[in-house]
Amino acid sequence: MSFIECVDLTHIYNAGMENEMLAVENVNIKIEEGEFVAILGTNGSGKSTLAKHFNGLLLPSSGKCLVDGMDTKDEEHTYDIRRQIGMVFQNPDNQIIAAIVEDDVGFGPENIGLDPHEIRRNVTAALRAVDMEEYRHFSPHHLSGGQKQRVAIAGALAMNTKCLVLDEPTAMLDPRGRHEVMETVSRLNKERGITTVYITHFMEEAAMADRIFVMDQKHLVASGTPREIFRDIGAMKKRGLAVPMAAEMAYRLQQKGIRITESIINTEDLVRAICQ
């Protein structure tokens, strides 16, 4: 059984009203436990809508979404599903609510009525996991964007979440912040086996995933390993996307008659191919 499974999932906003809008159509997706998947697609392709189904923030208009075997439509499971899946959004300032970092991280556990000692333990462990323990008494608005996003991730971890869904978590960050977040997400996935769904417009970030899903105009149009997905530069561009810089460079060199037979998705690949 897959950890997250969407079966013929369709979502229509404002169904039956004048401003009805089809956002996602007939998507079938399986995400295994412990997997790191990236979702790519242009603005408006439906990727955020899809991701909001994973913890029942949105419910399918037709089809279904199963999390750990539980149907998100079953209200009795909503609670369990949300505990297992933590979400992190693009704007760090919109998701931090408390005046002190540790209060913010402890908000979730407190809300579900955990014992105060356990809350404290969870908060400490979560802050340590994102390398923010020394900031526990800081006020969030004194943190950088990357630090705020790590606090948001800690908030999910404090709930012992099994899965993180991150919707463009680095879009507003500077290069250092982007690295901090990427490094943290990738470490949590490797060391703790946290299932990770990562939505991004940055191809270099997607290249770090185990698998990539590509959305285009409300449909899931491709899935595969980064090497499989980034091999077809033409298709990616046609969909308004791109490939990592090193892949693009290899492609341009090939166009000019340089023989590169290996598949290239990062700088190391390219260096190996050219300097061999």
Add this chain to the structure above:
Amino acid sequence: MSIELKNISYTYMPKTPFEHLALDDISITIPEGKITAIAGHTGSGKSTLIQHFNGLLKPSKGTILVDGVDIGKKNTEAKAARRKVGIVFQYPEYQLFEETIAKDIAFGPRNIGCSEDETQERVKQAMDFVNLDYDKYAHRSPFQLSGGQKRRAAIAGILALQPKYLVLDEPTAGLDPKGRESLMEKFRRLHKEKGTTIVLISHNMDNIASYADNVIILNKGKVTMEATPEEAFSKKEIISQAGLELPEVKTIMNELAQNGLEIQNNAYTMDKAVEEIIEALRRKGKC
């Protein structure tokens, strides 16, 4: 002419426990007719700095000259000078407020006293420029647009003011690759066709590499470098101290050079990089 900052310092909440020196004795020149990029990590002072360009913030110390006029003065000349500078803030779509797109874009021109005919003409031009079809979109609510379209509608609102200096704060944040490229190409066209001076605030060094004539690097409220892209990107130390990164293309080229490919290593854009690599391979007799 130019925007000239002379010894600008700015302190947030002076004489309180929260006093914070955001800009520390900054002297820079934004030359007319060029694309100047300002880069720096979050909190380096970029946004505080650009708010000085048209008098939204008054410096704690120092003066700002726009085309030679001190914009801190209280006279009509200073007011006219401030209006030469248009600023598009980060996520400008959050500032859309009117019932229709045309009304939203018309707000600026109307506010600076354009006649109704002139205003409508400017609205049409601005919408045309950002590829929003006037007949189709003018009377729709801006809130029904997609994210990318909203961004363009908001930018059109500033373009309708026809600023001589256009300041863009992270204009492509949150857009998909195609959206990023097409928006940047629009600014390049504006620059070429109308000679608009552009100030580009960005973290994206590859964007800076492709578009900018000059680069200004800020770190902790100070200018650490004012240079051409080529010069700036050859100083990796200063760039990383400022919390930034080299353009991806440059990083790849550095790696190739370190691994024995004999390139000149001056390239920081894709086209130039490809040329350099082919040249090097040719010399080696590899192609």
